[in-house]
Amino acid sequence: MSTHAENAVIGSLLLDPQSLYRIREPLRPSDFADHRNQRAYRVICRMLEAGEAVDVVTVAEAGGGELHYLGTLAKDTPSAANVAAYAERVREAAQRRTLIQALRDGLARFEAGEPVAEVQQIIGSALETHAGGRTAPFAEVVADALAQAEKAQEQRRTGGVLGVSWTLPALNHLTGGLHGPKLVVLGGRPGTFKTSLAQQVADRAAAQGHPVGFVSLEMAGPELAMRAIASELRLNGADLSHGNQAALEAAQQARGWDWPLLIEDRLSSWPDIAARITAWRHQHGIELAVIDYLQIVRLSGRATRFEKLSEISREAKLLAQRLGIPVLLLAQISRAVEREKRRPLLSDIRECGNVEQDADIVLFTHRRQCDDRPDEFELILAKQRNGPAGKIIRLHVDGARYFIGEQWEQKDI
Numbered sequence: 001m002s003t004h005a006e007n008a009v010i011g012s013l014l015l016d017p018q019s020l021y022r023i024r025e026p027l028r029p030s031d032f033a034d035h036r037n038q039r040a041y042r043v044i045c046r047m048l049e050a051g052e053a054v055d056v057v058t059v060a061e062a063g064g065g066e067l068h069y070l071g072t073l074a075k076d077t078p079s080a081a082n083v084a085a086y087a088e089r090v091r092e093a094a095q096r097r098t099l100i101q102a103l104r105d106g107l108a109r110f111e112a113g114e115p116v117a118e119v120q121q122i123i124g125s126a127l128e129t130h131a132g133g134r135t136a137p138f139a140e141v142v143a144d145a146l147a148q149a150e151k152a153q154e155q156r157r158t159g160g161v162l163g164v165s166w167t168l169p170a171l172n173h174l175t176g177g178l179h180g181p182k183l184v185v186l187g188g189r190p191g192t193f194k195t196s197l198a199q200q201v202a203d204r205a206a207a208q209g210h211p212v213g214f215v216s217l218e219m220a221g222p223e224l225a226m227r228a229i230a231s232e233l234r235l236n237g238a239d240l241s242h243g244n245q246a247a248l249e250a251a252q253q254a255r256g257w258d259w260p261l262l263i264e265d266r267l268s269s270w271p272d273i274a275a276r277i278t279a280w281r282h283q284h285g286i287e288l289a290v291i292d293y294l295q296i297v298r299l300s301g302r303a304t305r306f307e308k309l310s311e312i313s314r315e316a317k318l319l320a321q322r323l324g325i326p327v328l329l330l331a332q333i334s335r336a337v338e339r340e341k342r343r344p345l346l347s348d349i350r351e352c353g354n355v356e357q358d359a360d361i362v363l364f365t366h367r368r369q370c371d372d373r374p375d376e377f378e379l380i381l382a383k384q385r386n387g388p389a390g391k392i393i394r395l396h397v398d399g400a401r402y403f404i405g406e407q408w409e410q411k412d413i
Contacts, residue, residue, distance in 0.1 A: 005089035006037045011077025012086060013044050014070060017054035019080040020045070021278035022271055023087040025322075031094035040064045040073075051283060084271070163326065164205040164212070164288045168406050170393045174381055175361065178288055178326045182385075183317040183358055185294075187333040187349050188365035193377065194330050195219070196227070196402045197365060198290050201328070203228045205288060206261035213262045213280040214290045215273050217297065221263045228261075229254045231402040238400065260284065269298045270312050274319050281323045289323075291316070293330035294352055310353030317358040331355060333364065343392075343413070346382050360385045365395075377404075380413070 009027070012019050020026075029038040043064030047054050052062075056074050060067040110116070161172045163179025178184065178201070188194045195218070202212045216224055229251050230237040239247040262280050267273050273291065280286045291297070299308045313329070320327040334348040344364040346356050356362065362383035368376045377395040381388070396407040 002089050002093035003034060005086045005093070006032050006034055007073050008077050008086040009083060009090055010037050010040045010044075010070070011073040011075075012080035012083035013041075013054070014056050014059065014074040015077060016080035016083075017044065017048055018275065018279055019083040020048060021275035021282070022084050024084060024274075025091065027087055027090060028094075031090055033093070033097065036065055036069060040070060049282060164201065164210050165208075167200055167204050168379070168393060168395075168404075170406055171379065171381070174388055174391055175384065176387075178328065180326060181321040181324050182326045182360040183313070183320050184326055184328045184361040184363070185313075185331055185349070185355055185359040186328060186363045186365070187331045187344065187352075189333060189335070189337055189344075189367075192365040192367050193397050193399070193404060194365050195292055196231075196397070196399075197379075197404050198292060198328055198330055199224060199227060199402070200231060200404055202261060202288065202290050203232060203259070206259035207232070207257075209260065210288065211260035211262070211280075211284050211286045212288045212290065213264070213277055213284075213286040214292070215267065215276065216263065216265045216292050217268055218292055219265065221265045224263055224265070227402045230400075234401050234403065236400045237402055260286075262286065268296065269300070270315060273297065274315065277319060277327075278323065281325065286325065288326055288328065289319075290328045291330065293332065294355065295332050306351070306353055308353070309351075309355065313353050313355035313358045317360075329355070329359075337366070343378070343380060344382070356383070359383060376407070 009032075027041065029042045032038045032041055040059060043059055043062050044054055047059065047062060052058065056067065056070045059065065060070055064070065106120075161177025161179070163177045165177055166172050166175065186194050186198060199214070202214050206212045214224065226241055227237060229235065230240050233250055233254070235247050235250055236244070240251055262284060264273075264276050267276060277286070277289045280289070294309060294312060297312050299312055301308070303311070316327050316329050331349060331352050333344055334351060337344050337348055343366055346362060348364075349356050349362070361381070364378075364380040364382055366378045366380060368378055377397050379393040379395055381391040381393070383389050390413045392411050392413055394407045394411075396405050397403075398405075
């Protein structure tokens with residue numbers, strides 16, 4: 001029985017309630033062997049889901065246990081920093097108990113003369129639980145797939161998209177919008193308006209009532225808000241940031257905006273970013289997470305840069321699957337694109353680890369080589385796991401107002 005690990009998990013949550021979202025796979029109350037910890041964990045999760053304050057006193061008053069017991073757990077836990085490791089030990093101990101009990105039950109039934117097939121079913125079920133999953137019947141999977149296809153058909157019939165709109169009709173047509181548990185990578189060289197496009201998607205989605213979480217490792221929240229105001233109201237961003245009277249007066253209407261857009265600009269390590277996005281999903285129901293950008297996300301350890309970027313992209317993919325939402329991950333690509341004066345290729349993101357393999361969709365922003373038209377850009381749909389790829393959408397970029405629109409219909413590469 002992992003009593004110390006169980007106590008440390010509850011103590012961590014009492015010290016730092018948000019550390020719940022640093023646990024990669026959520027625990028169940030039944031994973032705790034101590035009934036006092038089961039009750040405390042159940043109450044803490046319920047309070048966090050409701051957006052209530054969590055500490056020793058509030059949890060005790062909500063029925064999570066005796067004040068003295070909870071206080072002792074909090075006092076004896078050195079830090080919440082290692083909550084993920086504590087939780088993993090609790091999960092392993094729970095799986096071990098489940099497996100041992102199943103083997104004992106199976107042996108007892110076997111000795112009692114029950115059919116071998118029934119005994120095998122009991123043990124097999126326990127092994128499946130030990131693996132941390134459930135094998136869904138194929139008919140159930142087919143039903144889910146058809147339901148999703150029917151929903152997509154209805155959206156197309158009404159002119160809408162599944163999930164969040166790209167704000168670009170041609171890209172919506174090619175992808176059906178940003179939806180489902182997908183890792184979507186938006187790559188490009190600096191100055192090709194990757195962030196502007198990602199922010200335009202996030203801003204318009206939030207303005208239409210879709211909750212979005214935006215993790216910015218490059219720009220502070222006020223700067224992102226300034227760009228959002230300029231783009232939405234078609235104001236000159238430089239005029240607004242420099243305090244131009246006319247721009248400032250026009251921007252005052254933004255004070256009434258109450259978009260469900262959550263911005264985090266202080267985190268840089270992957271575990272913290274994943275925890276924050278998970279918390280947003282549980283507490284605010286975000287439908288899209290944006291991370292700007294891959295190469296400046298920190299990951300501890302002595303692995304090579306390639307290995308770290310590979311792990312981050314893989315974890316971003318797993319995060320999307322676990323939360324059931326698209327994760328839009330921005331990335332810088334190879335300098336060879338500029339040096340060789342060509343369009344980006346999938347090979348240009350290979351230095352970003354295994355992101356090419358992990359991504360369900362890969363897009364590139366690219367500045368066209370037109371000396372007389374510096375505002376002409378391309379959006380390249382280089383990869384799509386379940387849809388057309390090798391497509392180019394011509395863009396018109398109004399850099400002063402951070403606005404991106406289509407200029408021509410899409411074409412093949």
